Amino acid sequence: MEMNKKVIVCVPTYCEPEKVTKYLESCNFIKYRPFQLIIINANPGDKTSKIIKQEKKLRDYEIVEVCGQNDEFWSATVNRGLRLIAENAKPEDYILISNIDIVFDTDIVSLLLEQALKQGNCQMGAISTSNDHAISSGVQIKSWLATSTLHPYAGVDIENIPNGLLIKVDYLPTRCMLFPVEALMKVGVISDKWLPHYGADYEFSHRLAKAAYTPYIYTGVSIKVDKQNTGKSVYTHQSSYCESISNLMDIKNPSNPKFRINFILLVYPVYAIPTAILAYLVRTIIETILDKKQIYSLFGQKERGFSE
Known part of the structure; x- marks a missing residue:
């Protein structure tokens, strides 16, 4: 099976130099080539820019810093990277959208790509974990009318999750999601006007699914997620x-x-x-x-x- 397709990772960040450093440390586990890392920095010229400049000299793959704007949210920031990819990549190449706050200790690119090539037209997501338990890594719709959903293995101890499962879902988050460039060319970028932050990744994944790119969770790849990194908690009442x-x-x-x-x-x-x-x-x-x-x-x- 050919594994020489270029994989381009697209990851947004805003004022998170420590997260960027940890993410780049995790990237040491990625041995797959050809490989390119695009970091969209919503606060260009900061410490993150300095880290990227230093790391460029130390890596055997290309790191590109795309300058974003500090008044943009997740969707518009990621779209800057996706548009660059759409302009320069080949349709047969692959994109991996990820969050900057994930860490991993395996070659997630090789493992996800191997499964994606086996399945054909698809989108392939890792299983996300936090505090030794899986968190929502994809959504299965049980009933649209009743808004009833299932989040496979969410809340389950990672020791009790079978390794190597492919779980078909209706849409994926983009914490760590791989899909072909040709899919981006067909469906367009993320809906940043309608969904500037939350929900935009699900909508994008659902659009890919409607274009016949089936979404899967692959339990053979797990990532650790910092759930406290962005957004507001819906659970704590620290305010009135x-x-x-x-x-x-x-x-x-x-x-x-x-x-x-x-x-x-x-x-x-x-x-x-x-x-x-x-x-x-x-x-x-x-x-x-x-x-x-x-x-x-x-x-x-x-x-x-x-x-x-």
Whole structure:
């Protein structure tokens, strides 16, 4: 099986030099070539830029710094890298979108690419872990109408997850997701206007799936995730309820009802939109007024979105 396709990693960052350093340390495990790393720096000229400049001299693969803007969020930042790839890469090459806050100790590129080539047209995601447990690594839709979902193995101890499983899902997060460049050329970039931060990766993955690139979780590749790195927690009440309610409209709040509705309009089938909007508004209320223990006791944790 040919493994000479170029793989281009696209990773955004903003004022996270320590995360960048750890990420580059993890990249030492990537032996696959040809390989290119594109880091989109939303605060160019900072310490991260200096780290990238130093590391360029030490690596046997190309590291490219793309200058972003500090007033842009995840989607627009990643799109800067994706547009560069679309302009310069070959359709048969592969893209791996990842977060800067992941760490790994295996050649994730070789392992994901091997599975992707076996499956044909697909998107391949690693299983994500935190505190020795899996977290949501992909979503299976049980019912669009009832907004019922399953997050395979989320909340399960990593020791109890079989190695080497391929799990078909409806969409993936982009913490560590591989797909062909030709897919990007077909579906376009991330919907940064409708979904500037949360939900954008799911919508993008769902669009790839509709274009016949089947999403899979591959348990043969695991990554460790820093869940506290970005965004706002929907579980802790460190502020008053009034402040929690006012923070609901923050772009980086995963419970933001505006962007949840936008996600529904982009992803859900038309017949399920009314009930989905109602269900997600109820979920927003639940996440605002209840704490973590109350949510877990009511809805459970394993294989649920709440386990994130």
